[in-house]
Amino acid sequence: xxxxxxxxxxxxxxxxxxxxxxxxxxxxxxxxxxxxxxxxxxxxxxxxxxxxxxxxxxxxxxxxxxxxxxxxxxxxxxxxxxxxxxxxxxxxxxxxxxxxxxxxxxxxxxxxxxxxxxxxxxxx
Amino acid sequence: xxxxxxxxxxxxxxxxxxxxxxxxxxxxxxxxxxxxxxxxxxxxxxxxxxxxxxxxxxxxxxxxxxxxxxxxxxxxxxxxxxxxxxxxxxxxxxxxxxxxxxxxxxxxxxxxxxxxxxxxxxxxxxxxxxxxxxxxxxxxxxxxxxxxxxxxxxxxxxxxxxxxxxxxxxxxxxxxxxxxxxxxxxxxxxxxxxxxxxxxxxxxxxxxxxxxxxxxxxxxxxxxxxxxxxxxxxxxxxxxxxxxxxxxxxxxxxxxxxxxxxxxxxxxxxxxxxxxxxxxxxxxxxxxxxxxxxxxxxxxxxxxxxxxxxxxxxxxxxxxxxxxxxxxxxxxxxxxxxxxxxxxxxxxxxxxxxxxxxxxxxxxxxxxxxxxxxxxxxxxxxxxxxxxxxxxxxxxxxxxxxxxxxxxxxx
Numbered sequence: 001x002x003x004x005x006x007x008x009x010x011x012x013x014x015x016x017x018x019x020x021x022x023x024x025x026x027x028x029x030x031x032x033x034x035x036x037x038x039x040x041x042x043x044x045x046x047x048x049x050x051x052x053x054x055x056x057x058x059x060x061x062x063x064x065x066x067x068x069x070x071x072x073x074x075x076x077x078x079x080x081x082x083x084x085x086x087x088x089x090x091x092x093x094x095x096x097x098x099x100x101x102x103x104x105x106x107x108x109x110x111x112x113x114x115x116x117x118x119x120x121x122x123x124x
Numbered sequence: 125x126x127x128x129x130x131x132x133x134x135x136x137x138x139x140x141x142x143x144x145x146x147x148x149x150x151x152x153x154x155x156x157x158x159x160x161x162x163x164x165x166x167x168x169x170x171x172x173x174x175x176x177x178x179x180x181x182x183x184x185x186x187x188x189x190x191x192x193x194x195x196x197x198x199x200x201x202x203x204x205x206x207x208x209x210x211x212x213x214x215x216x217x218x219x220x221x222x223x224x225x226x227x228x229x230x231x232x233x234x235x236x237x238x239x240x241x242x243x244x245x246x247x248x249x250x251x252x253x254x255x256x257x258x259x260x261x262x263x264x265x266x267x268x269x270x271x272x273x274x275x276x277x278x279x280x281x282x283x284x285x286x287x288x289x290x291x292x293x294x295x296x297x298x299x300x301x302x303x304x305x306x307x308x309x310x311x312x313x314x315x316x317x318x319x320x321x322x323x324x325x326x327x328x329x330x331x332x333x334x335x336x337x338x339x340x341x342x343x344x345x346x347x348x349x350x351x352x353x354x355x356x357x358x359x360x361x362x363x364x365x366x367x368x369x370x371x372x373x374x375x376x377x378x379x380x381x382x383x384x385x386x387x388x389x390x391x392x393x394x395x396x397x398x399x400x401x402x403x404x405x406x407x408x409x410x411x412x413x414x415x416x417x418x419x420x421x422x423x424x425x426x427x428x429x430x431x432x433x434x435x436x437x438x439x440x441x442x443x444x445x446x447x448x449x450x451x452x453x454x455x456x457x458x459x460x461x462x463x464x465x466x467x468x469x470x471x472x473x474x475x476x477x478x479x480x481x482x483x484x485x486x487x488x489x490x491x492x493x494x495x496x497x498x499x500x501x502x503x504x505x506x507x508x509x510x511x512x513x514x515x516x517x518x519x520x521x522x523x524x525x526x527x528x529x530x531x532x533x534x535x
Contacts, residue, residue: 011292012292013292014292020286023292027275028275030525030528034377034382034524035268035517036268036272037381038265038268038374038520039268041377045370045373049365
């Protein structure tokens, strides 16, 4: 059904209907082979990744008691206004700011260093 | 004094204007109207139209065009003057060593070498890769088949072009319009049928800009109301390592299968790897902005400047324009029908057939068309991300098809 490479090399300048149809079928076969091969490989890779990835986290537990929440920080009303304005700008619809908590991480300093390095490499 | 004025007039460009040039000014006007007033692919149509205008003015020092013995026009040639150099090597045959003393040519004789030497399309693919998120395709890899099925348009058009009297090489160059991928169309046409480059590029980019008009009627014709309302599962999150592996795997498979597509595929995947590895921020920014923008200007104007009236206003151009829309139609139908077939074979995980049409490339417009069409029937159906899968698969599929044409016809 499909043309052999030797025949393909001799595809005439003006192929007849039979040659043209065979040429097209071969072309479609090549395209499907390439993309089909990628599909199979990516399915295998995807299955491996799904198996290796950690199990999905359990549904969120009920709110923790007040003692475990981040320590309360005196909130600057100007900061609260800025956050509310930003939320309004992004959401652009009815909204309510329920809580504002500081992000507490253990590697703030390394994050700052990384940010500094990236800024120094950015094209200005 | 009067004869002096006449002599002067003959040195001006007015004396060289022809009626064919004036027709081309109209064509340029239409392209500029589509780009500026309608917003259809302005980034490409504006440089192409401007290049076409330059080509149809009696310019000097811009581009050299010569009529070949076979009746076709060759542009972007330049003159190299060289003197023989005496060599002290007794083994060297005389006359083999020259010193270039002068190179004469117009601005676009040199800029257009980027197309002639096949530099611009792969470098634009570098930028395309840097701009493309393959995540939706990796999350739903079977949509690769939709990108493959949409290549049906290419091969059907090859057949049609053959019937209309084009040679096999010309037919392949016209057929690639159905891939809806401008750089690939230019890459292939320049290699197989450079005499058709201008018409092929204009048809490809014009139809890409008309995707929102061409595709929806075909999509509606081939799908039922129920099929258009199919909701697809939300896509899983794809890890960075998976994306990096995808770039490498796709490049290796495609190059091993069709080495002639190496330049396009390798640059596409290099751009994507730079994007996903997240440690080459400056390079990604350059690929996404400066490189692709500069090359788009050069590519567009270089293509437009091949649209000189004498070569463009030919019956072949009209045939190419007609075949282009057929190519797009069959490509759209191929993708939609393949999605329907996949639903028959795997009814448990249905695919909305509207995303099949996105397999024609034209990233991301074709995916947006799928999404918009889907929302007409179900306002809460979000098909954009699932449609990006076949959309980017179409880019890979078209590059592979171009590689097939090159490997079989380009020798």
